[in-house]
Amino acid sequence: MTTIPDDPHPAIRVCMMPADTNAHGTIFGGKILSLIDQAGAIAAHRLGVGRVVTIAMREVVFTHPVRVGDIVSCYAEVLRVGRTSITVCVRVVAHRPTDIKRSVEVTKAEAVYVSIDETGRPIPIDAGASV
Numbered sequence: 001m002t003t004i005p006d007d008p009h010p011a012i013r014v015c016m017m018p019a020d021t022n023a024h025g026t027i028f029g030g031k032i033l034s035l036i037d038q039a040g041a042i043a044a045h046r047l048g049v050g051r052v053v054t055i056a057m058r059e060v061v062f063t064h065p066v067r068v069g070d071i072v073s074c075y076a077e078v079l080r081v082g083r084t085s086i087t088v089c090v091r092v093v094a095h096r097p098t099d100i101k102r103s104v105e106v107t108k109a110e111a112v113y114v115s116i117d118e119t120g121r122p123i124p125i126d127a128g129a130s131v
């Protein structure tokens, strides 16, 4: 396993579609939670670990609405590598199609992943993996 430098690129970038809306016509919070979870797992995999599962997602506060047509980017940064766990901070930024130069941070969350074996039990992360 190797040490991976900070990634300036988003782990995920996606355009929000009408199928992702809630009853009010803005984007369903669960859609964004799913993107956070995927982006964090992608960052964890960049460390060279095999299977990971999400054990925790810490406080997620949605400070701005996300709308259909917004381009949402999830920036993921590995904060900590423990014995079996990896903690990732995911920052979610929406670019409005009407003003592509303007971006709004809509939420930020810490997600924790555990490295597991094929039976689902936690296994130690290679000592070579670090932030």
Ligand SMILES: CC(C)(COP(=O)(O)OP(=O)(O)OC[C@H]1O[C@@H](n2cnc3c(N)ncnc32)[C@H](O)[C@@H]1OP(=O)(O)O)[C@@H](O)C(=O)NCCC(=O)NCCS
Pocket (backbone or CB within 6 Å): 053, 054, 055, 056, 081, 082, 083, 084, 085, 086, 112, 114, 116, 120, 121, 122
């Ligand atoms: C993830 C799982 C295998 C962990 O098993 P476990 O026996 O509870 O594991 P442990 O108690 O040994 O903890 C494993 C690591 O998780 C960390 N951890 C445990 N509870 C935690 C919590 N609430 N928040 C953050 N980290 C936590 C521990 O500190 C440990 O990290 P470390 O080894 O780096 O110190 C098990 O809980 C599981 O299968 N959960 C379901 C995962 C899943 O399916 N997620 C998808 C969503 S449904």
